[in-house]
Amino acid sequence: MTTSTRPRRIVSVLATSAVAVGLCSAATAPAAAAAPGLEEILVVGKTLGFRHSHIDETTHALIDLGAEHGYEVDVWDPPNDSGGWWGPGSPGQPDLTMDSTPFTTAADLARYDSIVFVSPVDNTNSLDPDQPRLLDETELAALQGYVHAGGGVVGLHAATDTMHTSSWFTRLIGGGARFAGHPRQQTATMRVENPAHPSMTDVPATWERWDEWYNYTLNPRGEVQVLMTLDEDTYDGGTMGDDHPIAWCQNFEGGRSWHQGAGHVDESWSDPTFLTSVLRGIRWTAGTVSGGGDCVTFGEVDALVADLPAATARDRVAVDQLEQRLATARAQAEAGEHDAAVRTLRPATALADALVADGATAGHLSGKVADLVTWQQALATTS
Known part of the structure; x- marks a missing residue:
């Protein structure tokens, strides 16, 4: 494994980006919340499997929010040739990515207020222990040390579809729930369960959205605090029944984690309401905001x-x-x-x-x- 060099810090992109346009034009939606105390985050988009197009959109959205609210963003999304049924490999984001892995030691990761995993699919669904995965043993140990020291972790969309062979990572992101599959993209209704959590305070209680809706290997309720559920009566292809969590959070082994299962479609990342919720989720994991029971179980x-x-x-x-x-x-x-x-x-x-x-x-x-x-x-x- 290579040694991390001083990362490239990103605080702004072109103001004409899709996110900036979306934020400026949606006057009726709440503005993304300010982030006092949030100083630096790490965005992880590295993929060894199917690559979601929203990874680039999400990365730029978080960079734009950082420029607006005064926090810095490091990106780990290197190109690679890990091709398969999904295509010839991952293009990554070579203009943004750090030169080498940031997951060296817990001390190196301690600079980050939160680490955001953006659909970093790694094709470990088969549970083959020999299959290369997003984080090797050294990198995983660094993440574990970071969490145990109070670090924050955010999982977005397909963050439940990576590191399938690490039960610890699966519990960190999903309370044990892993991606199991999804129907076609369609409109469905999300329902807020805990409106007092900072990440939910400006989210509609009943939110009809077009997205790709994940089914999970198990229901994480009890292991995590559920923030939002999906109403399976409002779309086709749900397999979890009357209780289908889609967003949740938890206090985990000294740290904090927050997960949002929606966000597959690129349009999510120019939606101010969605962005506000995600930013507040990041802030909650960083410990800069609190409320709503702070994800206790x-x-x-x-x-x-x-x-x-x-x-x-x-x-x-x-x-x-x-x-x-x-x-x-x-x-x-x-x-x-x-x-x-x-x-x-x-x-x-x-x-x-x-x-x-x-x-x-x-x-x-x-x-x-x-x-x-x-x-x-x-x-x-x-x-």
């Missing part, structure tokens, strides 16, 4: 409770009561009884505060329980 809080150190007898009582309330609230939430879940969870915050075995751990736990309350309150407004 019941599983995340259960794990914190299970990891509490040995407690005094008084603490043990509080832990037992907390576990009971979490289990009850989870059942209520899964039944769609979000107001009831809120009522159950409110006393749980006080129980977490009462734990004295480890003040720092208890304080973090209390904050996560409060996030559960905020999340369930948001879901109650849409149920």
